[in-house]
Amino acid sequence: MPPFVLPFPQIDPAIFTLDLGGFSFSLRWYALAYIAGLVLGWRMIVALMRRPRLWPAQTPPMTPDQPEELLTWMTLGVILGGRIGYVLFYNPAQFLANPAEIFAIWEGGMSFHGGFLGVILGVVGFAWRKGAPLLSVGDAVALAAPLGILFGRLANFINGELWGRPTDVPWAMVFPHAGPEPRHPSQLYEAGLEGLVLGLVMWWLALRAGWLRRPGALIGVFFLGYGLARSFVENFRLADEQFRSAANPLGHVIRFGSQPDAWGLTMGQILSLPMVAIGLGFLAFAMTRRQA
Structure with a gap:
């Protein structure tokens, strides 16, 4: 054990609980993170629509009142895509055996990649319905996304879930329920890299470098930045239980070698x-097009 181990903050995952006779309701930090990310992201997009000089030909892709409808599409995409993605990508066997658990979203279990695909479909549906320029709408949503990731990863930390590998740093x-070994707080690594750092870089590019005038550029930055950050943090994050075994303790789905600690993905x-x-x-597409 390392000489110094930071104590895990004892924060109740439920902010408050209402007990109404035979029915109880809890507002959890996990749910609040999704709500805050979506609502603040909506307000950020509204603010962008009120700054015409940032956009191609000084024409925002939406009116300031349209992002409210976009929020509905994004909310459905995040919730449905996140849950379906988790079921398909991470634990199909368990949910096939217990299909009723698919709908127990309040118990956790959301896939970022599934939610991301859901948001993409929502943005495409909204842009098609409104006749809005798809790439510019996507750029606006990409700018708001890191804030939601930041809140989500902080909620994972409060829940004491998705912890990291054992370490002596x-x-x-x-972490509670993770055994006695000190571990990487990988949720905070993700919050910092995928949320805070990526968000600051993207907002600087949007407000200072004028990249919103290159449709699709900030979508590209988000894809690239998230993909690199998540791939890096996976080296410190403990893989989900269903991927781990005595012969594969790191949970590599693809291994390059037969040893338990072989390098893999x-x-x-x-x-x-x-x-x-x-x-x-x-x-590449955005930078080779003529800037408006």
């Missing part, structure tokens, strides 16, 4: 690395 933590990396290629493709 000075900032290691002993986790499910998170398999799903994230294609985002790097897609991001580079969007950036």
